[in-house]
Amino acid sequence: MPHALLLGAFVVASPSAGAVLIENGTTITISSAHPKTDYTLRTGATLNIEGGTADQVSSNASNLNINKGNTAEIFGLNGSVLTLSGATVTGTVGSGVGIELHQSEATISAGSTVISDGIGLKAMQNLGASTGSTFNVSDSTIIGTTAGAQASGHSTLNFTNSHVEATGEGSAGLILFSADVTAKNSKIIGADNGIRVFRNGSTNPKEGNIVLDGTSVQGVTGSAILVDGAGRKIPDVNLDIINGSTLLAGNNLLLDVTGGATANVNVLESHLEGNIKMSGESTGNLDFTHGFLTGDVIAEAGSTARITLDKASVFTGNVDNIESVAINNASRWNMKGDNRVGTLDLHDGTVDFGSSTPGTFYQLNAEHLSGQGTFVMDVDMAQNLGDKLNVTGDATGSHSLLVTATGADPVTDPANLTLVHIASGDATFGLANAAPRVDQGTYSYALESKSDGAGGTEWYLGANKKISPSTSSVLALFNTAPTVWYGELSSLRSRMGELRFDGGQSGFWMRSYGNKFNVSESTGLAYKQTQYGFSLGADAPLPIGDGQWLVGVLGGTSKSDLDLSRGTSGTVKSYYVGAYTTWLDQSSGYYVDAVLKFNRFNNEANVSMSDGVRAKGSYDNVGLGASAEFGRHIKLDDGYFIEPFAQVAGVVIQAKDYDLDNGMEAEGDRTRSLLGKAGMTAGRNVALKNGAIVQPYIRAAMVHEFAKNIEVQVNNNVFNNDLSGSRAEFGAGLAVSVTSNLQVHADFDYGNGKNIEQPWGANVGLRYSW
Secondary structure (H helix, E strand, O other): OOOEEEEOOEEEEOHHHOOEEEOOOOEEEEOOOOOOOOEEEOOOOEEEEEOOEOOOEEEEOOEEEEEOOEEOOEEEEOOOEEEEEOOEEEOOOOOOEEEEEEOOEEEEEOOOEEEEOOEEEEEEOOOOOOOOOEEEEEOOEEEEOOEEEEEOOOOEEEEEOOEEEEOOOOOEEEEEEOOEEEEEOOEEEEOOEEEEEEOOOOOOOOOEEEEEEOOEEEEOOOOOEEEEOOOOOOOEEEEEEEOOOEEEEOOOEEEEEEOOOEEEEEEEOOEEEOEEEEOOOOEEEEEEEOOEEEOOEEEOOOOEEEEEEEOOOEEEOOEEOEEEEEEEOOOEEEOOOOEEEEEEEEEEEEEEOOOOOOOOOOEEEEEEEEEEEEEEEOEEOOOOEEOEEEEEEEEOOEEEEEEOOEOOOOOOOHHHOEEEEEEEOOOEEEEHHHOOOEEEOOEEEEEEEEEOOOOOEEEEEEEEEEEOHHHHHHHHHHHHHHHHHHHHHHHHHOOHHHHHHHOOOOEEEEEEEEEEEEEOHHHOOOEEEEEEEEEEEEEEEEOOOOOOEEEEEEEEEEEEEEEOHHHOEEEEEEEEEEEEEEEEOOOOOEEEEEEEEEEEEEEEEEEEOOOOOEEEEEEEEEEEEEEEEEEEOEEOHHHEEEEEEEEEEEEEEOOEEEEOOOOOEEEEOOEEEEEEEEEEEEEEOEEOOOOOEEEEEEEEEEEEEOOOOOEEEEOOEEEEOOOOEEEEEEEEEEEEEOOOOEEEEEEEEEEEEOOEEEEEEEEEEEEEEO
16 A cells, blocks of 8 residues: 655655655755655746655756756756756666756756766757757766757757767767757767757757867767758858867768758867868858868869868868868968869968879869969979969969979979969969079079960979079088188298297197188189188207208198078088198298198088978098298398298198988089299387387288189089189288297288188287297
8 A cells, every 4th residue: 555755844645656746836855765756846846856866857847956866867848947966867768868858957067977778968949939948067977879969949058078978879979950059178979970960940940059169079980070951951050169179080071061051160279180071062161260170171063162271270181172262371271182173362371282292293273363372382393293283264463382492403394394374364473482493403493484375374494594502502512622721721821920039949839710701603603601710739840950940730620601692501610630841041031831731521511492491411521732832031121021922732622422412412523722822921020128029010912723623513414613713812910929938929811813702811829939
């Protein structure tokens, strides 16, 4: 026989007698001490479940509060308000739902769980109504077999830090009928689709709005998001994918828009990997704001797609039957194959044709081109192949071509390789990076244009060529070793004034020096060389003959920086040792100074190519040279003197072959230099009161380089490094005998001639004798 339970002030029937009815305006609370049963709430009633358990709960314009309690299905009707905190709801096969709302609202939080054999959450609207139901879910888990959640038009789903999943075959994490969804820091998973969007079946149709904020949506076997208008030209859905949200698709289709639907997609600060497709006369408007897509965008026949990239967005993939592509504000399209678009509009945007596979080139066909942008293109002029932009209609705007540079030579006329063709319009094309030419091996080629004979224009790499920066770096490095060698030698010659002070005693000396050389354009190669170095040595009298012979050893190092055009540079590090002998005849003033010096050179080229890529190459070689100078120190009255002199110097530098990492091959013959010099030094010895002697002097000389025809091969093209010719040199210096044992010295030089100018040369140092 049924028994009774006392709940608050009311006596109700036991579970065997049927559901507990909570009348209008009544509030009851149950806990774990109360038996499990069904509850029905009438208008204005309130049921509080505090750790208790209930079966099915039906609420009509009432309030249900569950705190760490358990129930079976929950139905909320006509403005009911449900609040679940740490609750568990388990839907049965019979009901097919966990929580179902009609014109009601539910808040689910604090680790609540809703599990259903059908739909986890179901938000509905009454027939013909313009308002639906709302679920606010945070820090909770929703699982269903058919759908994690389903919502009608005018209904709203809000998820925060939550997990929504559908596990049954063919299921979707969310099924939406033009509903509004906001998911923040959540996961939405469906065994087939992550989200499905269908038309709103009510008499008050509306657009659906989906905001994915830091959220992952996954279709395990199917598309991440399916928008299906069912052939009725709706729904329209606005989809925001923002703040690091991701889409995962088992069929690699992130967004599938079909059945005449329209999807307006905004991707902000998010990376997507997979394809997007429009079919069945559907439309996709894809806007990326610092967003990223790696995949293809496909519009089947009868469908439309538009892509806009803004604020450094990047699209890597191909398009098919796309109406328009707009690339703005440092955004970029990286093509992965041949492509065709309707309208291509660029405003500080870039289209990169570049393939990661060598020898693979793409063509972009556009019906219309406008704006201002950059096209990054690969060419292989050795194979007469390259990327191509083809505008079949009108082209306007000012655009740049960034053509990949190489160190390998073409084998065909570059004028035969068209980079751009436009059928009509006043568009202009130039080279990017303010580069005047495109580097293609030994030479750089200018971009030229010509009429196609049918009212259009073609742009191609013309025959107007100059040697490339890569070639310049090769020639300059092979050219530099002799000037490096002579620059180092200047520090040894400046000792002569010091030697006369100490009368040929044993001594130790050191020098710091620098030189600047400008090689003129007349040589076929213009560059600037700046050298800094340090030398030191020691010598002693040689007790033979009249006892005025000195022999010594020296060593040192220098670094020369080469400055070529367009940011190309080179470096030569030199290390050297040598021996020298000096003969001084104090009575007659005659002297002989001879040097033998061995060098090791570390050479490095750093090439800035026309496409902004840096190329490098390096090699080591050695050199051996000698110098002999003969002169006479002639004393005049009042401490003045003159010193006519003649010098012969020569050096031989080892031949070397090396490659740059851009494919250029360089072969240098043995470098030789033979220098003759004749000149005069004039000065005066001034004795100071403290016993010091100051010797200021000036010097003038004529120099002639005799060596010619030093061949260098660059990619089998022969060049002649010829610096032969004459130049004048002028100098001034000061030698000071501070004490009988210590002398200091400073020397400054200037030279100018046919091929080389020396704007300045300087060395300072000291000698200590004993």
